[in-house]
Amino acid sequence: MDAELFPRTRTEVAPGAVHVPDWLDAGRQRELLDACRRWARPPAGLRTVRTPGGGTMTARQVCLGRHWYPYGYARTAVDGDGAPVKPFPAWLGALGRRAVTDALGPDAVAEAAYDIALVNFYDAGARMGMHRDGDERSGAPVVSLSLGDTCVFRFGNTGTRTRPYTDVELRSGDLFVFGGPSRLAYHGVPRVHPGTAPPALGLTGRLNITLRVGGFPDGSPDRTPGGFPADA
Numbered sequence: 001m002d003a004e005l006f007p008r009t010r011t012e013v014a015p016g017a018v019h020v021p022d023w024l025d026a027g028r029q030r031e032l033l034d035a036c037r038r039w040a041r042p043p044a045g046l047r048t049v050r051t052p053g054g055g056t057m058t059a060r061q062v063c064l065g066r067h068w069y070p071y072g073y074a075r076t077a078v079d080g081d082g083a084p085v086k087p088f089p090a091w092l093g094a095l096g097r098r099a100v101t102d103a104l105g106p107d108a109v110a111e112a113a114y115d116i117a118l119v120n121f122y123d124a125g126a127r128m129g130m131h132r133d134g135d136e137r138s139g140a141p142v143v144s145l146s147l148g149d150t151c152v153f154r155f156g157n158t159g160t161r162t163r164p165y166t167d168v169e170l171r172s173g174d175l176f177v178f179g180g181p182s183r184l185a186y187h188g189v190p191r192v193h194p195g196t197a198p199p200a201l202g203l204t205g206r207l208n209i210t211l212r213v214g215g216f217p218d219g220s221p222d223r224t225p226g227g228f229p230a231d232a
Contacts, residue, residue: 010103013155013166016141016180018103023175029147029201035089036119036147036207039064043083046121050079058126059189059208064088064117066214072135073116073214088115096211099143103177112140114211122151122206124194130154130161130186138215141179145210146170148203150196156186172198 008021024032039062040046049057052070065088066073067080077083096114116136120128133142144153153176156165165186170176178185189208197203 011168013168014157014178014182014185016104017155017178017182017185018176019168019170020099020103020175020177021171022173023099023102024145024147024173026173026198026200029173029198032145032209033147033201033203033207035092036062036121036209039086039119040121043081044077044085045080047077047080057128059120059122059128060126061121062086062119064092064119065115066216068116068118068135073216088117092117092211096143099145099175099211100141100177100179103175104141104179108141108179112213114140114143114213116212116214118210118212120208120210122149122189122192122208124149124192124205126189126192126206128189130156130165130188132158132184132186133210133212134184136212136214138213139179139183140213140215141177141183143211144170144176144178144208146174146176147172147207147209148197148201149206150193151189151206151208152191152193154188154190155182156188158182158184158186161186171196172201172203 011019046060046062064086067077067085069079093114097109100109100112150171153168153170154165
């Protein structure tokens with residue numbers, strides 16, 4: 001928005017969980033959107049994720065570095081076309097490390113060698129149920145970047161999918177980082193506000209790019225206990 005009655009500022013939502021508004025400028029947002037469009041093309045492109053109970057997630061997804069599926073990671077799109085997962089670019093890892101430094105400080109970035117990205121696309125009716133990002137073997141902070149439509153991001157606690165939680169408005173260009181005591185907090189997206197993307201961006205819907213450190217040694221099994229979302 002051009003005019004804010006109360007300008008948005010950096011906020012610590014919970015210990016180790018920080019919201020940084022407008023972290024990506026307009027040019028960087030367009031660059032990321034162009035990259036997401038390239039990544040979404042087959043092979044190993046944008047797909048609908050099926051839940052273990054036979055349902056489907058309403059947000060569609062493409063992965064880089066390793067392919068996420070309930071409840072683990074693989075080197076190929078095992079629940080899609082079976083193609084090798086697209087590589088994770090070094091520039092995206094550098095962006096993730098800068099995000100952690102800006103949000104949590106330089107000490108938090110020591111172990112953050114980002115190597116996995118999950119890109120979720122939300123149309124007007126999509127949402128994401130409360131879940132934990134628990135399929136990685138690293139406790140490095142999760143970096144979340146928002147493009148397009150504004151959403152309600154619900155950030156909860158580590159013990160339950162229910163209250164207490166805090167609802168945060170994430171707009172295009174916003175950064176959210178969670179690590180430390182909040183690394184395994186439940187979180188979700190109960191609502192997307194259609195038509196709120198910056199017109200100049202040229203995106204209908206919302207893209208969320210989450211960066212993670214897998215922590216998988218070479219040759220190790222990919223499958224780990226998970227925290228798949230309810231009501232995805």
